[in-house]
Structures are given as C-alpha cells and as structure tokens.
Amino acid sequence: MNIFFYIAATVAITTTILAISRRNAIHALLNLILSLLSISVVLYLLDAQFIAALEVIIYAGAIMVLFIFVTMILNIGLENKQEKKWYNPRMWFVAAFFAGILFLDLILAVKNAQIQPVAAQVIHSKQVGISMFTTYLLAVEIAAVLLMAGIIGAFHLGSQEKKVMHRFLEKK
Amino acid sequence: MTETDFLSLTPLLIITIAPVVIMLIISIYRKYEIIFGFSLVSLLTAFVSLFIVQPLLPHRIDHLMVFDLYSLFFLGIIFFSAFLIMLLSHDYFKHLEGFREEYFIILFTATLGASLLAVANHFIIFFLGFELLSISLYILIAFQKKKDYPLEAGIKYLILASVSSAFLLFGMALIYTALGTMGFQGIADAISKMGVASPILVIGFGMMMVGIGFKLALAPFHMWTSDVYQGAPAPVSGYIATVSKGGVMAVFIRFFFDIKGFSNQDFFIVISAIAIFSMFVGNLLAIRQQNLKRLLGYSSIANMGYLIIILLIGNNDGARAAIFYMLSYFVTVIGAFGVISLLSTKNREAEKIEDFKGLFWKRPWIAIVLTLSLLSLAGIPLTAGFIAKFYVIFEGVKSGLMLLVFSMIINSVIGLYYYIRVIAVMFSTGEETTKLPSLSIIGNVALTMISISILILGVYPGWLIDMIMKLVAL
Numbered sequence A: 001m002n003i004f005f006y007i008a009a010t011v012a013i014t015t016t017i018l019a020i021s022r023r024n025a026i027h028a029l030l031n032l033i034l035s036l037l038s039i040s041v042v043l044y045l046l047d048a049q050f051i052a053a054l055e056v057i058i059y060a061g062a063i064m065v066l067f068i069f070v071t072m073i074l075n076i077g078l079e080n081k082q083e084k085k086w087y088n089p090r091m092w093f094v095a096a097f098f099a100g101i102l103f104l105d106l107i108l109a110v111k112n113a114q115i116q117p118v119a120a121q122v123i124h125s126k127q128v129g130i131s132m133f134t135t136y137l138l139a140v141e142i143a144a145v146l147l148m149a150g151i152i153g154a155f156h157l158g159s160q161e162k163k164v165m166h167r168f169l170e171k172k
Numbered sequence B: 001m002t003e004t005d006f007l008s009l010t011p012l013l014i015i016t017i018a019p020v021v022i023m024l025i026i027s028i029y030r031k032y033e034i035i036f037g038f039s040l041v042s043l044l045t046a047f048v049s050l051f052i053v054q055p056l057l058p059h060r061i062d063h064l065m066v067f068d069l070y071s072l073f074f075l076g077i078i079f080f081s082a083f084l085i086m087l088l089s090h091d092y093f094k095h096l097e098g099f100r101e102e103y104f105i106i107l108f109t110a111t112l113g114a115s116l117l118a119v120a121n122h123f124i125i126f127f128l129g130f131e132l133l134s135i136s137l138y139i140l141i142a143f144q145k146k147k148d149y150p151l152e153a154g155i156k157y158l159i160l161a162s163v164s165s166a167f168l169l170f171g172m173a174l175i176y177t178a179l180g181t182m183g184f185q186g187i188a189d190a191i192s193k194m195g196v197a198s199p200i201l202v203i204g205f206g207m208m209m210v211g212i213g214f215k216l217a218l219a220p221f222h223m224w225t226s227d228v229y230q231g232a233p234a235p236v237s238g239y240i241a242t243v244s245k246g247g248v249m250a251v252f253i254r255f256f257f258d259i260k261g262f263s264n265q266d267f268f269i270v271i272s273a274i275a276i277f278s279m280f281v282g283n284l285l286a287i288r289q290q291n292l293k294r295l296l297g298y299s300s301i302a303n304m305g306y307l308i309i310i311l312l313i314g315n316n317d318g319a320r321a322a323i324f325y326m327l328s329y330f331v332t333v334i335g336a337f338g339v340i341s342l343l344s345t346k347n348r349e350a351e352k353i354e355d356f357k358g359l360f361w362k363r364p365w366i367a368i369v370l371t372l373s374l375l376s377l378a379g380i381p382l383t384a385g386f387i388a389k390f391y392v393i394f395e396g397v398k399s400g401l402m403l404l405v406f407s408m409i410i411n412s413v414i415g416l417y418y419y420i421r422v423i424a425v426m427f428s429t430g431e432e433t434t435k436l437p438s439l440s441i442i443g444n445v446a447l448t449m450i451s452i453s454i455l456i457l458g459v460y461p462g463w464l465i466d467m468i469m470k471l472v473a474l
Helices: A001-021 A025-045 A049-074 A081-086 A089-112 A125-133 A137-158 B003-008 B008-030 B034-058 B069-096 B101-121 B123-141 B150-181 B184-194 B198-214 B225-231 B234-258 B265-286 B291-312 B316-343 B364-378 B384-398 B403-427 B440-458 B462-471
Strands: B057-062 B065-067
Touching: A001 A025, A049 A125, A089 B198, A125 A137, A137 B008, A137 B101, A137 B123, A137 B440, B003 B008, B003 B057, B008 B034, B008 B101, B034 B069, B034 B101, B034 B364, B065 B069, B065 B101, B065 B225, B069 B234, B069 B440, B069 B462, B101 B123, B101 B234, B123 B150, B123 B198, B123 B234, B123 B265, B123 B316, B150 B184, B150 B198, B150 B225, B184 B234, B198 B265, B225 B234, B225 B291, B234 B291, B234 B316, B265 B291, B265 B403, B291 B316, B291 B384, B291 B403, B316 B364, B316 B384, B316 B440, B316 B462, B364 B384, B364 B403, B364 B440, B384 B403, B384 B440
Parallel strands: none
Antiparallel strands: B057 B065
C-alpha cells in the first residue's frame, strides 16, 4: 500500500513541476494528464474510489483531451520569446522563497498536529449521490448557475463579429 | 426542501431566474432597452421581496444558508448598489458595438454570487458564491473585448483571483482536516471545545485570510486593485468596489463573529497589522495619482483598512459601525464611478484628472455630484462620509483601540489632500478641450438618487443607525 502511495506521489510532484516548466504547450499538457492520473491513484489508495474515478473521467479524460485537441488544432504549441524571458530566476526567486516558507510551515504543522483519520469508511458513489440530491441540492443548483455564467462569458468573449466582406477582400 | 425554505429563498430565486429569462428574451428579440428595463424591474422585485420574506425570519436551510435580519440587510445593500450601477451602465454600454445585452445577464450572476455570500453559513456556499462572483467579474472586466486595457485587466484579475480562490479552498480544506466540519456553527463549537488552536487550524485560517483579503483588496494582497480599476469599464469598477466587497464583507463579519476571532491574540495582531498597512499603502500610493480611477482604487484599499479595524472591537457596536461605514462608502463610491461612466464616450474613458478641468463651469450638476462624493470620501461634515468616520472613531475610542484610531486620523488627513486636489481641478478655469457627452434622463435619475442618499446619510443618519441597531445582532 505504502509503496504505491510513494510512487504515485513522486510521479504527481515531478509531472506537475514539468507541466509548469515546459515551454511546449503539448508537452506541458501531457505532463498535466499524467499528474492528474497519479493523483487519482493516491485518491484510490485513500479508499475514495468515487472521486478517483471522477478525476480520471472528468479531468484526465474530458477536459485535458479537449485542451490538447484545441491546442493541436490552433497550432499554438510553439515556444514564444516572452515566456522564455519569464523563466529567469529574477522573476520567480522571491515568490519561490515565500512559497518555501509556507511549505516549511505546513510541514511543521502536519508533524506537530495529532490528526485522527477523519473518515475510515469507504464512501460509495451512492452515498455521494444521495447527499448531492438531498443536503447539498442547493449547492448543486448554484454550481449550475456558475457554469451558465461561464458559458455566457465564453460566448461573449469568444464570439466573432459578423463579416460583411469576404476575408480575402479585406484590407490588411 | 420545505415550503418555508422556498419562500425565504424568494429574493435569491428572482435573481437566479432573471438571467435565464433575459437569455430567452435575447433569443427571441435582441433589444437593449427591453433587456435593460426587464433587469431593473427584476432587481426592484427582488428588493421588494425582502420585505415580504421578513416575517419568516430567522430561518435556516440545512445549515447551508441562514436567513436572518443581518443577511437580509446585506441583501438589501447588495441589491440597492447593483440597482444604482445598472442605472449608470445604461448610457455607458449603449454605444458599445456588438453584443452588449449579455452584460445584464452577467451582472445578475455576479449579484447572485454576492448575495450567496451574504446568506452563507457553510463553507460550500461560501466557496460557490465566491467563485460565482469571481467568474462573473472576469467577464464583466473584459467585457469590451476590443480594447487593450480591459483585456489586460481581465487576464490579471483571472490569474490573481484564481490564486486567491486556491488559497481560500486550501485553507478551508485544512480547517476541515483539523475540525471535521464545514458549517460555521460546527466550526465555532469545535474551536470553543478545543482550547489551544492546532497549527493546522492556524495555517488554515491564515490561508482563508489571504483569499478574503484579496477580494477586499487589503494591503499585502492589493496589487491587482489599481490596474483592474483602471482597465475595467467604469460601472464595473464601481461594482467591484461595492457589491463584490459588500458580499465578501458580509460573510467575513459573520464568520469572524461566529468563531470569535477577535478573542484570539494572533488573529487580533494579524488583522490590526493588515488594517494599518492597508491605510498607509492606499493613501500614500494615491497621493501622486493622475488617473481618477486608479486614485479611487487606492482609496478603496485605505477605506477597507478603516473598515476592518472596527471589527476588532468584537461586539455588536463594532459590527454596526462597520456596516454603517460600508453603506456610506458604497453610496459615495458609486457616485464617483457614476460620474466617470456618464462622462465617458464611446472611444474615450474620462479617467484622467485633467479631463475634469473646468467641469464645474461646463456641467455644474455633474461637478456638484462628484464634489459631493469626493468630500464624502474625505469625511467633510454634512456628507455621509463624515458621520461614518465619526461613528467608527467613536466606537474605536470607546473600546480603547488607540493605535488604530490614531493611524486612521493621520490617514484621513493624507486622504484629504488628494481628494481636494481633484475638486480644485474641477473648479479651475481652463480652455475647452474635450466635448462632453450629453446626460440622459436615466443618468440624471441615478445621480440624483446618489446625491440625495449621500446628503441624507450625512445630515439625518439617525433613522438608519436605529435600523442597523435593530437589525444587526450577531
């Protein structure tokens, strides 16, 4: 059990770092998929099968594949100069320093705290479904409104003007 | 869900149904004036429904939401501010090319997010409201997608608000790890039983503070404020300064009072440091500002600093003073952004201070409203800002928060300088440079409402203070 956790956790951390630092968009996205898959392994080891399955189906399956297709279709996987400039240490050193302090803080906190395992039992999808449609019904409805706002925004920001002239006749 | 649940949800349901109906209207017949009228009527209906809901109170829905006089009062503030901003947006977006009716849909979803924060009693509703507000604001900020500044501001807000949401969510997760509950009441009970706070809990609250501080633009998390205020359309800047901050403030005050944050020494020190830092950073950065929108952005940082001081008093008096301060600040700042949005034309945003040169001699009425707003921000008697500052300082002195009160007084003096500078520019005589747009009836109505509110709150605030006394008992 434990050895699986460590393997999955190492893969997750390495691939996440790679996903951030790769300048080629396709490589970064493939790394991100790997990281999501390994996180779902971690969740599975914690007996949260439902959320592990959701992680694979929704994130790694649907969203990331969509991302990759869009990136490939639009052909924006090329490196650009601006991004290269952002990778010099001057840009990220201060942020990394403060993030490091926060990280040390978290490690100390976890070491000193006596945490009892919150839920030892396996939570099945049936229970999740029941609580979603009874106790948290309102939250689900609000999530629907949130998606609606997102879709309308995507429509507005992504919509193109109707063209009167054919694009070959337009003056450049 | 019982019948009472549905009835007490009425104001939120109206706000939820309105954008769907607007979408249907758009799909049948796309006309700006119709959508605008429908939006105004829906907001008014939601506002009136607050009075109908009132006899049902207090009512809880499954520990997720709580409807009491406090949340109802905040809903009233949010709807009122959104109503004024909607009136002011009419002229601003009238001339926009392309689709502009979507603006009202997104304005409704953003208002729903803020209202959810006002009724939240559980981390899930808190976070969903927070996200709904953020996502709607990205779209509102970048609404004029053809221009450079709005897009830049939108991307900046998108990235920084996502980071702050991540902090908030991580903080909530840590608190859940430490206590095993996500309802505000459950957390309060668990903390009072625990005695000494575990380190995980402290880090969790710290991270939540980052998320909340970002939305309120408090000092170490204020970097986005001036850029976003400048880039966003003027009514949207007003929206960020009022409705968005009002919602977050409502949930912050409720959570802070539920967990009795003020009795914890660490919390007290952190919040006073943030408050003093916000005041000085906001005011000092505003001094040399040549852009009125950025100036108002910086002044909002300082004003939020004044506002959270008073929560440290930790009793109902403090909360009441904070709420009165917030209400008067909202009315005032909507006035200032309203003037900017009414003076802006299709191609040019009236945001530079020199744009206002000699405004008094060309457009006395608009100049008077702006003067009133700026005087109220500076805290000159007969305006809302004076009573609000007086109330806050009074409560501060009464409970002996001397350091905070003194830094507030010093900062009020600094603030006076840059507000008066803008007023002086307006009254100076200068040659005619730009052509000012004509004022529509709707804009006039909005300006009249705002200036009357500022004056009433400044001259005769007794009834409102009595009302707040009666409503707000946390």
